[in-house]
Amino acid sequence: MVRVTGARRGAARRTEGPVLDDIDRRMVAELQRDGRLTGRALAERLTISRANAYARLARLVDDRVVTGFTALVDPDKVGLHTSAYVTLTVRQNSWRELREQLRAIPEVRHMALVGGDFDVLLLVRTTGNDALRSVVLERLQALPTVVSTRTILIFEDESR
Template sequence: MTDEQMAPRPLDPVDREIVRLLQKDGRASIRSVAEEVHVSRANAYTRINRLIADGVIRGFSARIDHERAGQGASAYITLKIVQDSWRSVREQLEQLPGATHLALVSGDFDVLLLVHTVDNRALRELVLTRIQSIPGVLSTRTLLVFEETDLDPTDQ
């Protein structure tokens, strides 16, 4: 069964708290998580591994300041694609340098892609030569990001 086919699993309050803590600090130790949710280290370890195995936790990553990392141009790119081409288009988009978020959506366009590049010239090159040449892509529209703020998932 693929990740897309896995049935959702209800989380109990302890699992929800573990997820919240790891969203806030993915580098938190098992010991600190266990203390925070008032379970043994073995229980916390088992729960975290189960959350990973069940696909609830998909991985751990750092939040990046793209501008400070030398990626000064960010953009949301909307794409209209040929019907039934999502899987093949997605595979190509996932390979793009600087692509950080990809979603199949409803509305006036089909796909929303977030990319970060060194500058506008690199962004232009990415859109005009890479994205628009992908089979199944009918059209694109680029929305430049002037300022962005990461929302803290623990505040929600």
């Protein structure tokens, strides 16, 4: 959704997506710290009514500012002992098709279309080096739109 708002008299500024106020931004920050917060806890932390907190949260979800609530886990503790960034160089105009193919590979935990020396950046998490090798050599390189891959092994990582 695109909104046009008056920045100053006679001028218009184009913004993408919904317009967020300070309370919305604070609510998003609180949810990023703890996605399990109740509406009541949000209301208390933001010093707004519970009805206001629930309405704002519903609007943020409806507007797809908040796109989901998820648990962050330690990959090592769930058996995913090897992680790597894998870069892909792909045939031009193949992103939409490739994105669907990558979504079918459960080891691909994050994907991004990027600009620069390569076209796609993937975060891949596997049970070990053999599984990583299999994902890269047998699954990613087998995709018809993938021209080349490069693998960067992660020794330690920290999510925020």
